[in-house]
Amino acid sequence: MSKMNVTEIMDRNKEFLRELREESGQDPGQCFQCMKCTGGCPFQFTMDYPPSQIMRMLQDGLVDEVLKSFTVQTCATCATCTTRCPRNIDIAKLMDTLRVIAYHRGIVGKGKNMHVFHTTFMNSVKNHGRLYEVGLALGLNLGTGNLLQDTDLGLPMFLRGKLSILPHNIKGRDEIKKLYDYAKKIGE
């Protein structure tokens, strides 16, 4: 990290932090850095900042760094941190809220795979009303460029009758479309 003026950053991001508190119902300011969340986090090894550090960064207003972090993208929402936090902060919920905000702002950061996954998934549900797994896998592999990911599982799945080659379309697709259109309209 380069040199920074914390007071100035704080001022710039006050509004964002207020919104974050409102949307998540959680206040990172309550964190006293005991690191219990980090100690129990099963995915800390793959993150760029441990969860307790994300809390500290939020306290200091380092919003851009947090939104761009891999941590926010790869948190598995297992809520081990939430279960153990002595300050009763729902850290998993905070991570979730941050992920949604990042997605809406088009911040992909180090989470390109996640971005492609969520977009492909939501499109599949929009078109069929249900998830079309083969389409999802294809879209994902094309979108991320990992063309061979999980292709070893295709045949075993198929042999167990677990893959349907064609999508299933529900009857109420017009209702699903209404829900998507409305979401777009209200921007949520």
Next chain:
Amino acid sequence: MKLAYYPGCGLNGSSKELDISFRAISGPLGIDVVEIPDWNCCGGSSAHSTSHFLSFALPARNVINAETTGCEEFTAPCPACYVRHFLAQRDLNENPEMKQHLENALGRKVDKSDMKIKNVIEVFMDKVDSSIVKKPLKGLKVVNYYGCALVKPPKTFGFFDDPENPQSLDKIMRTLGAEVIDWPYKTECCGASLCFTNQDATWKASRDILQMAKDAGAQAVVAACTMCQMNLDMRQSQINKKYKTNFNIPAIFFTQLIGLAMGISADKLGLDKLYVDPKPLLRSLNLL
């Protein structure tokens, strides 16, 4: 008891054996399974990562459709789907603003919902007692794997079990006559939600869980969560390849084992749908 049943995309495909065994044991246990008419995908982790409204509205449509069946109880056996529906019902009942949005979107009035939304363990917990056990699972050494989604965070989803050391599955498996081994990874996260986007992380988490199960002396892992089960079972071959291990530990749904103990034949419980074949083990213990 009439139970509104949401299979979700998983039980319709990759977790078929849970669907098969769920239905097979329900009848004899006095549960009348009514599939929700024209259900849609609840949006899973993608909806709640991308759209506040859709993460509520998609499962809410299922809750509304389920209410038309006249059932008093509702279940979505996949824990991720369960959580989405539980929260959607809560918002439907307690968040007038969200309800209004939904009515605007659909262009019609919707009612509140008073079905009891149960997770998959809750559905069977009170139904399993010694009277249903015809063929005790004698000699079968298991660890019970709840995963994170069913029990964490505590109290949020109306489930009573302890978030760090839950007991409900243990109790069920003991009643069935299995030998339950205590272990520290009952609720450790397997990383299923990362299995498409950060596979290395998923493999490591799942490897650790399988290793712990093996070290604890378990012959099989009993699973309640679809995502955990799929990770440990379907991806076991990938894990073996990546870490040069030779795990051969079946990950069996608790509903399949309830069925076996009730004397239901194996072919009605979807045992052949598992990737790591549990039959040699079960045969060696005379359980098949």
